[in-house]
Amino acid sequence: MAAPVTFAVVAAVALVALCGGGGARAQDMDNEWARNRGFYGGTGGGVGGGLLPQSDVDLLEFPLNLEYLEAEFFCWSALGYGLDGIDASLTGGGPAPVGAQTAALTPFVRDIATQFCYQEVGHLRAIKQNVKGFPRPLLDISAANFGKIVETAMNTTLDPPFNPYENSLNFLLASYIIPYVGLTGYVGANPRLLTRQARKLVAGLLGVESAQDAVIRALLYEHGLSRVASYGVGVAELTAHISELRNVLGRKGVKDEGLVVAPGQGPEGQTVGNIIAGDRFSLAYDRTPEEILGVVYGSGDPAKAGGFFPQGADGRIARAFIA
Secondary structure (H helix, E strand, O other), X not given: OHHHHHHHHHHHHHHHHHHOHHHHHHHHHHHHHHHHOOEEEOOOOOOOOOEEEHHHHHHHHOOHHHHHHHHHHHHHHHHOOOHHHHOHHHHOOOOOOEOOOOOOOOHHHHHHHHHHHHHHHHHHHHHHOOOOOOXXXXXXXXXXXXXXXXXHHHOOOOOOXXXXXXXXXXHHHHHHHOHHHXXXXXXXXXXXXXXXXXXXXXXHHHHHHHHHHHHHHHHHHHOOOOEOOOOOOEHHXXXXXXXXXXXXXXXXXXXXXXXXXXXXXOHHHOOOEOOOOOOOOOOOOOOOHHHHHHHHOOOOOOOOOEOOEOOOOOOHHHHHHHO
């Protein structure tokens, strides 16, 4: 009986060696294998905490550009200060946004904008727990920039100029311009992601971005026939102009729709009301980083910075177009 016991003890010791000190060496070998094949670890504490391939890192870092933009616009509009006043570490030392100011909002809309603000702060934290990211790029959220976008969409000069900070309706129309672009980017990124960790993160981000867009569209839909200031155009009509402009700048056909569409183009061809944009199967549209850059730059060209990003967006994907 002594021999089997001795064998068992030796086997146990060997097993401990393999799972203990030997396990650490095996982990080192796994990490080296990953590094040699373009895999990089996150910063820890995220939804997965594992190694991410470079392609996933790039696709997760790119939307930081839009998240920075949304966070600064919503926070400044609602609170009168942005990321620097909430958690300056999230900015990475990037420049302060241009033209930011407090919006004249009703208590109801200010409450919604405040919630959106802190949701975007959470999105920045979530992404940066999984990838290193980059500092906040220079953002132009001035009234003049929003006014230029609206004038371009309507193909006319407005007097007085459109000001997103002037009242709640204008703020909601300006909000219509931003989150939808980000959600189409998440839809486009999802099938290109390789890891469960990255897909789970994007699914969570997409869910909230889509909900924000739905809230904005629902509030605007209620005012669909209301006139915007003294411009002689209704809310629904203006959203259609903005959506068409984004389709033109995206250069990939119809991936955007206003609050009202032509007969036969609503869900199942049964409605002209279009409170949520979707394709003929009522599925969300997708956009590539190239399309998104063309839209947010206002140039239709991912290599020509401008619009919300005067010096261009950041991250490997965005920089590759300008390099």
